[in-house]
Amino acid sequence: MMTGRTFHLEIVTPKKVLYASEVQSFRVPGYVGSFQILYNHTPLLSLITVGELKIVDADGNDIRFATSGGFVDVKDNTVMLLAETAERADEIDVPRAQVAYDKSKRRLVEKRFETDVERTRLALERARNRLKVASRAGKVPTGSS
Structure with missing residues (x-):
């Protein structure tokens, strides 16, 4: 596990919390292209579009979700993604x-x-x-x- 370089990520839909854990990185589909969020990212509020969410968890594992859009809020090493829908790739x-x-x-x-x-x-x-x-x-x- 990587220490000191992770941040907290939550992926939430209207139905439930799909993911909540410490991660190393998070890539989201923005309207003008995908962008990556890392430890100590500057505060950000952005719309997201249909696309792939890619997480590298604290242990270095890749986790992927399909999403239909929503928005992401980044502040103080905490990232909250509110998605219209999201589905883990393996599900x-x-x-x-x-x-x-x-x-x-x-x-x-x-x-x-x-x-x-x-x-x-x-x-x-x-x-x-x-x-x-x-x-x-x-x-x-x-x-x-």
Whole structure:
């Protein structure tokens, strides 16, 4: 365990606290690109977008989450990420994510008048992200992008 160079991280959704522990680093998907938070990071409040959360825990292990957005608050070596949704990579239901991806893609191709295009694009982006994060964690081969 690395001593003195860790900070406290909490990942919270409206339903529950998903993660709370000391970590070495935390990478989040910002609107203009991902950024990394380390020990003694300057105070920050930022929106995040659909993407991957990557944690290096106090023991040096990589932990990944898929998120659909939210915001992150950094202050005094404490980081709070409030996410609309977040799912640990090793808990992603890959077949369900693939069905959501295929359904959203099909709806965009069909271009039916009742389709809410923006909502469908967002659903496609979230499903693609879940599959990508699961793949990076070794759960599935890439191929749905």
